[in-house]
Amino acid sequence: xxxxxxxxxxxxxNAAKIFPSTGSSHDSxxxxxxxxxxxxxxxxxxxxxxxxxxxxFPMFRSVLKRGWFWYxxxxxxxxxxxxPETLPPCWPLYPSGRRSLLFRVQYFRRRISLEVYHVLTDxxxxxxxMRTLVSEYxxxxxxxxFPKPEFPQADSQWQRQADGxxxxxxKSRGKRLAPEPSAYQIRGQRLPKNRMAVLxxxxxxxxxxACARGRGATLTELMTALLLRAIHxxxxxxxxxxxxxxxxxVNLRSYFPSQSSRNFFAIIRVGYDFRNRDGSLEDVLAQVxxxxxxxxxxxxxxxxxxxxxxxEHNIPIRLVPLPIKDVVLRAANYLSSRGATASFSNVxxxxxxxxxxxxxxxxxxxxxxxxLQACVCSFGDDYTVSFASPYRSREVERVFFRxxxxxxxxxxVTSNLLPNGExx
Amino acid sequence: xxxxxxxxxxxxxxxxxxxxxxxxxxxxxxEPSYPxxxxxxxxxxxxxxxxxxxxxxAVCGVVNLSVPSSGLWCxxxxxxxxxxxxxxxxxxxxRGSPTKVIxxxxxxxxxxxxxxxxCTGFHGWSVNFVLPIFIPCMQLAIAVTAKILRLRxxxxxxxxxxxxxxxxxxxxxxxxxxxxxxxxxGICGGISVIGLAALVLFRxxxxxxxxxxxxxx
Numbered sequence: 001x002x003x004x005x006x007x008x009x010x011x012x013x014n015a016a017k018i019f020p021s022t023g024s025s026h027d028s029x030x031x032x033x034x035x036x037x038x039x040x041x042x043x044x045x046x047x048x049x050x051x052x053x054x055x056x057f058p059m060f061r062s063v064l065k066r067g068w069f070w071y072x073x074x075x076x077x078x079x080x081x082x083x084p085e086t087l088p089p090c091w092p093l094y095p096s097g098r099r100s101l102l103f104r105v106q107y108f109r110r111r112i113s114l115e116v117y118h119v120l121t122d123x124x125x126x127x128x129x130m131r132t133l134v135s136e137y138x139x140x141x142x143x144x145x146f147p148k149p150e151f152p153q154a155d156s157q158w159q160r161q162a163d164g165x166x167x168x169x170x171k172s173r174g175k176r177l178a179p180e181p182s183a184y185q186i187r188g189q190r191l192p193k194n195r196m197a198v199l200x201x202x203x204x205x206x207x208x209x210a211c212a213r214g215r216g217a218t219l220t221e222l223m224t225a226l227l228l229r230a231i232h233x234x235x236x237x238x239x240x241x242x243x244x245x246x247x248x249x250v251n252l253r254s255y256f257p258s259q260s261s262r263n264f265f266a267i268i269r270v271g272y273d274f275r276n277r278d279g280s281l282e283d284v285l286a287q288v289x290x291x292x293x294x295x296x297x298x299x300x301x302x303x304x305x306x307x308x309x310x311x312e313h314n315i316p317i318r319l320v321p322l323p324i325k326d327v328v329l330r331a332a333n334y335l336s337s338r339g340a341t342a343s344f345s346n347v348x349x350x351x352x353x354x355x356x357x358x359x360x361x362x363x364x365x366x367x368x369x370x371x372l373q374a375c376v377c378s379f380g381d382d383y384t385v386s387f388a389s390p391y392r393s394r395e396v397e398r399v400f401f402r403x404x405x406x407x408x409x410x411x412x413v414t415s416n417l418l419p420n421g422e423x424x
Numbered sequence: 425x426x427x428x429x430x431x432x433x434x435x436x437x438x439x440x441x442x443x444x445x446x447x448x449x450x451x452x453x454x455e456p457s458y459p460x461x462x463x464x465x466x467x468x469x470x471x472x473x474x475x476x477x478x479x480x481x482a483v484c485g486v487v488n489l490s491v492p493s494s495g496l497w498c499x500x501x502x503x504x505x506x507x508x509x510x511x512x513x514x515x516x517x518x519r520g521s522p523t524k525v526i527x528x529x530x531x532x533x534x535x536x537x538x539x540x541x542x543c544t545g546f547h548g549w550s551v552n553f554v555l556p557i558f559i560p561c562m563q564l565a566i567a568v569t570a571k572i573l574r575l576r577x578x579x580x581x582x583x584x585x586x587x588x589x590x591x592x593x594x595x596x597x598x599x600x601x602x603x604x605x606x607x608x609x610g611i612c613g614g615i616s617v618i619g620l621a622a623l624v625l626f627r628x629x630x631x632x633x634x635x636x637x638x639x640x641x
Contacts, residue, residue: 068639098519109456110457199443401431411432413444414457416457
């Protein structure tokens, strides 16, 4: 590509617009998807696989730039490198204005980690990239034994780069976003130097599913209920006047067909009032199920999406210069973060070709944010719940995993803490 | 694999204590899943430089206050230190893009020299000399940087055109009769008009595209 051909560029999608303004060193808006293999990673093959993968996902090469009114993504010719892991998990990816890629691939022993700045894509898009990367890698390692994968195919690169929000936005009148009532905030000291404590708990998927089905719920509903109860354990009685609210990102691709590998999600809120209800697992689960059922409808999703997109299409808002937008969005983000206690995100089942279980042990995902975050994904018979916490205390995680043990599940915990229990 | 009797969970890696309950563990340690990350750089040099600056300002202030008859010269020292740090801070923040750094220096130096001039009785040295001499230098600096670093047009074209637009301001002031010294501003304006014409004639379509992407709303 010579200097004469203009580099392609893309406006940010609706969800991505808020991330560059609101990111900070303790809330980097970076999430990680990792894959644990059964043997150590071979760096050279990983690099080759990465080069092939990036060809299929050209948008991953883009860099973030500041315009006068909005940030935007611009293609780049920067080298993409797989490197040994030397950074703390989810370390910021957009160091002030530097022209750098918005994702990184690192390896450590048997693990390959993909870290992505949320501006680029959401969990679904990143997972698609990760699946391709791991398949390419294993194909290079053992072409005879690894089952030939069907790479996730979009109909065209245009489909992959399409902005789902723009495609489905319909202008509707009178539907403003109501401000969220404030929710209980987890208290306690934070870890030093913006570090995060990661705790992954793996349970057998079949047993976990049996537990959930036995209670007439989905696994996501059960885990959300368990998380609500785990947070409640650490609350003071006088904190109970505020509800515990968990935000759950929902993949909009399930409601609005899209092959976009950019952001395309909405957020629902699931709350529980521990002051006026008994807090038993049955009652919490019933409440959670009810709220999931009420919120997860095509109409609700469309209404939320339209309300958010309407802001972005509002001419006076569009004409506000970016430095002012930065300040306003930061304030709006602070206010909306008061309305949530923690977040629970389900990336879903990682589909890999049959037979890849003999090469791959598990997949996992976690994300950095100012508050406690739990993310889950499953692969084969492994169901991994990963907590990323900025707090010193591990009480929520402890109570959560104890509940899993009490349900009769066998829990295996992995953490990034040093042997003495500190972050470094 | 290790095991915590208290929490009844298995633990991978080699923890000494249970990360959940801090209790003792049974079983053999395994391989860790996360590396021990090296400490991040803490920018000690810049912290020391900042401390030295504050100390210098404080010492000047104290000396000045103890000899009041010498006038309030410490204000000049403090304002000078603040100016230097502002320029340095902006350059460090924008260091990812050298052409952006140059454009910011252009804007800041112009604004700060005007401010210094106004605060010291407005003798006109800023508008008559500093602006018309400094702006063409920065235009040249952007062009040379782009050439040497072989930057793509997305990395310099927009900043170059803004620096040229800035060069038209002294000319405009001259035409409006605001200036006393003609030559510097006239030459600066002339260079800028020629530069702008050359850019529009030779790289007009690329320039238009660049403006569209930077100013889209």
